[in-house]
Amino acid sequence: MKHSAQALVGLLLPSLIFARVYPRSNTTELGLLATGNVDLGDWADAYAKAQSLVAKMTNEEKISVITAGSVESAGWKALNFKDSAQGPQGYEYATGFGMTSALAQTWDKAAIYEQFKAIGDEFYGKGFQVANGPSTQPFGRTPYSGRLAEGLGQDAYLNGVATGLGTKAFVDAGVISGGKHFLLNEQETNRALRGDKQPYSAVVDDKALHETYLWPFYDAIKAGMGSVMCAMNKVNGSLSCENSDLLNKLLKTELGFPGQVQPDVSAQATPFGSANGGLDYGSSRIWGTQTLIQGIASGNLSQARLDDMAIRNIIPYYKSNLANGKQPPLAQQTDYVDVRANHSKIVRSVGAASIVLLKNINNALPLSKPRTMAIFGNSAGPATAGPNYQFTVDGSPSTYNGHLAGGAGSGMTSFPYLITPQHALTSRAAEDGTMIRWILNNTYTNTIPSLPTPPGLPPLLSGGTALHLDIPPYATGAEVCLVFINAFAGEGGDRTELRNTEQDALITTVASHCPNTIVVINTIGTRLVESWIENPNVTAVLYGMPLGQESGNSIVDVLYGAVNPSGRLTHTLAKNEGDYPGICTELVCNFVEGNLVDYKYFDSANVEPRFEFGFGLSYTTFSYSEVTITTTKPEALASKYATGKVGVGGRTDLWDEVASASVTVTNNGTVDGAEVVQLYISYPEEAAQPVRVLRGFEKITLPVGGQGSVDFGLKRRDLSFWDVEAQEWAVAKGTYMLSVGASSRDLRVSGTLVV
Incomplete structure (x- = not known):
């Protein structure tokens, strides 16, 4: 069951006042x-x-x-x-x-x-x-x-x-x-x-x-x-x-x-x-x-x-x-007007920085010259045709038959080339001397009878014309198994599922034969992981969106530790589909959840997610000092309502900085890394806000043992709520709780601001 309208209205009252x-x-x-x-x-x-x-x-x-x-x-x-x-x-x-x-x-x-x-x-x-x-x-x-x-x-x-x-x-x-x-x-x-x-x-x-x-x-x-x-x-x-x-x-x-x-x-x-x-x-x-x-x-x-x-x-x-008069003339689609400069480097670095590490047990990652490797799933390799062809979603697709690195419809990506994970992993295997095998299909079954394993020898990932090309022996014989999956959608059709039976079966099949199974996800929007996330043989999970032309390189940079993962979830991964609202099939769609979108609903309804908004692991660890909070412009908070003249971007005093918060973060792990420091605010009751809302974030990169100060400047707008009766942005008098941490539920330090 999707969460009910009645339950949501109960959470919203008395703040649910319909628009004038x-x-x-x-x-x-x-x-x-x-x-x-x-x-x-x-x-x-x-x-x-x-x-x-x-x-x-x-x-x-x-x-x-x-x-x-x-x-x-x-x-x-x-x-x-x-x-x-x-x-x-x-x-x-x-x-x-x-x-x-x-x-x-x-x-x-x-x-x-x-x-x-x-x-x-x-x-x-x-x-x-x-x-x-x-x-x-x-x-x-x-x-x-x-x-x-x-x-x-x-x-x-x-x-x-x-x-x-x-x-x-x-x-x-x-x-x-x-x-x-x-x-x-x-x-x-x-x-x-x-x-x-x-x-x-x-x-x-x-x-x-x-x-x-x-x-x-x-x-x-x-x-x-x-x-x-x-x-x-x-x-x-x-x-x-x-x-x-x-x-x-x-x-x-x-x-x-x-x-x-x-x-x-x-x-x-x-x-x-x-x-x-x-x-x-x-x-x-x-x-x-x-x-x-x-x-x-x-x-x-x-x-x-x-x-x-x-x-x-x-x-x-x-x-x-x-x-x-300096802009070049309009080019046609196939004209040789090369505007790419060094942008491939940006694609690769941004792609790696966006990947979220959801799970990493027994130091499964980063990899270090594994002797044998098997990769599985059609999302590991190229599509049959591509990558630079136009496609638009028509109907309700769920997965993409190839490596998903771009969008569709109005969000379609123009690829000059595409580095797939198979491509990048093969190049790395050649450097490291890793023996690599692959099955780029989610449901592959070999009809050729396998040869018996000689007595006393374990199944091995081997070569030769007599190799039994099937998922179980490939998984059994590999030091590390990588399973690639995706979730696809785009303009023209909404999604019908948040997980996929075929892909989930592939993961559990591989994991049942390989005690070091790593899952790599490229998804458009939410992709639930509940079918296998607690499997002890699933040792690590990377979660990313479509990463562009350098996708495979970005993924391999994180897998091997050239980049310490620092991506964070921009949405909540639930345990159950019923924890989200579905698609409205009527011609009048009442957004009864109001402000309680994503983590704000989970917090308000006290629903435990699998992975919360803002979550992401690292190959290192970070500690936080106490937070210091200062009112920097008290006179700007003297009036309940914003009173500045209306300028481009709303009333001008909404953009006044009125308070600040600072915290010191230390890298107390064993490798250099970046932390995304997040500031959440809980408001006085008059503001009728969710349990907490994000009002600041900064990414800080620190060497081993290094520490740095993270400072948040809070604008009047950040402390404001919309007063429906007054039809103005207002600041409630009372105590604001400011909490700083690594996610919406991993809040390390907190303090108060009194208005």
Whole structure:
């Protein structure tokens, strides 16, 4: 059974207050830049330039701008858009980066920025002005969601930090960041408007809307996001791309977004519903020149709104400094425009840093020149054809017949090559003198009778034409057995399972014959391990997302200890499927869990997970000192509500640093390593928050015996909750418990902050 709506509502009360309905007559005007409702700050110069350019245009030319056309008389060239956050999709001579879900598992701010900056450089070098990413959502309220490979974790704070860093990196690379999907695009099932078939409507309470789903967009907009993609689904009854409360009031006014809103595929339905609802860029089929000109004459569309739409399409172009004339021209898919630079090194290092060590008993890892090795599973080697071919999920696949290193659909990776684990392990075996055998199939059975083992000799992993090619003898004769499995999903279909019978049977079969069985997982979203995790012959488990073109090298770097694993889970691994919400099959989907997504539900309902959010082992160990907590700006906490003017990224005082916490971490193990130090806060009762929420993380690398200080700066926003009645961010008076540790449940030290 999935956890019930009644149980969740019981956990949420009295904080479950459904969103107010705001008068539609006011929201369109609220969203106009010309009203001055938003202090544009460092966007002001770009706004002035865009305003000046649009002032020279006729209405027909403005309509051309908003429908992807060029205006030669004004010197305006239509923007070129491209998916995805793994690099320019479908292009040759581009890097096959790991999925952003893998990047998030590094919990490394420098690595997150570095990869996004490299991706942005490739978009720029190919001549694209808008990169459709990062994808903050699907957020991951259910692990069955098909597109979690493209996301950045199931915690609003972690997701927000990563989205903000990705946005800044794109802007620094000279391209416009096109964040998606706005908003509540949490599943593939019934997501799209198809003829008369309506998409699902996500209904969520106002508190969760702000504290969970809008939270990462605050970070992105503050960091310079210039384009936002509205989603295919409905929100609280209205299509996302025609939802004035969502786009004009929340996005453009409350969050101070000054840029362009673009639609997801087929998400624009009507001309004036979308224009007045807040869409700025759309289809010339729906926004025909005659239609909009007549709409202005009839009062269905205001002149001020048309001007605002045109300005919003141009302002991010100036903000990203694309008007300097330095960008290369648009390349075609097969043109030899090589933008890869040293990015393969980034892919390899980020991939290794993202891998989570879930289990390691008897020092099974790292490996050290094993004499014999057997590898199993179709996920260890290449697919029959590939890797650079286009595929999109259609239906409900569960596994990929080959090594899973990239995504599908809009999140598809463009591979120039792919290093599989078999490739990398074979190269290492050649160096070490290891004898290696493989069965790259999950269910292989040899029909050739095996030769009897000579009396007195144990079964051996051997060679020759008489070798019995089967799983049990291969496993029995190996010093170490490596089993590779995956879980696959993507755009177009949600998952139907969180574990796989065929793969789990392979693991238990190998483990029944091999006392040193190591499992390597590459998964899109959650992959449960309960069927075999307690098997004593399963000595180690590595857990990773799709790692990109250098995947096999990244995995081998961790297996052999060239890289000490430091990845951490960005979601909770449960013991049972019933501990998660499933896919909504109705057209009205009530997100009754509110803020209690992932670990926040497990903590609030006191459910024991198999591996908690933030978990990950290392080849070394770390200790923590007591935490020191300081109020750094008490005057900024004098008011209950945020009172700053609304700027780009919301009220300006939300970003004031008001307190700090610091802790000293020591590497007291035997090898150098990196620790992800995590800060969680428990709030006063008035804030009606989950048991604890993440509000800081830092990755620190320490040599053996080394120690270092980890400092967390807390913004007013980090201590705030959304007051539904006041419709403002508020800070509750009382005692805040600040806990620091290695995961959401491994909290080593704590202290209090009194407001």
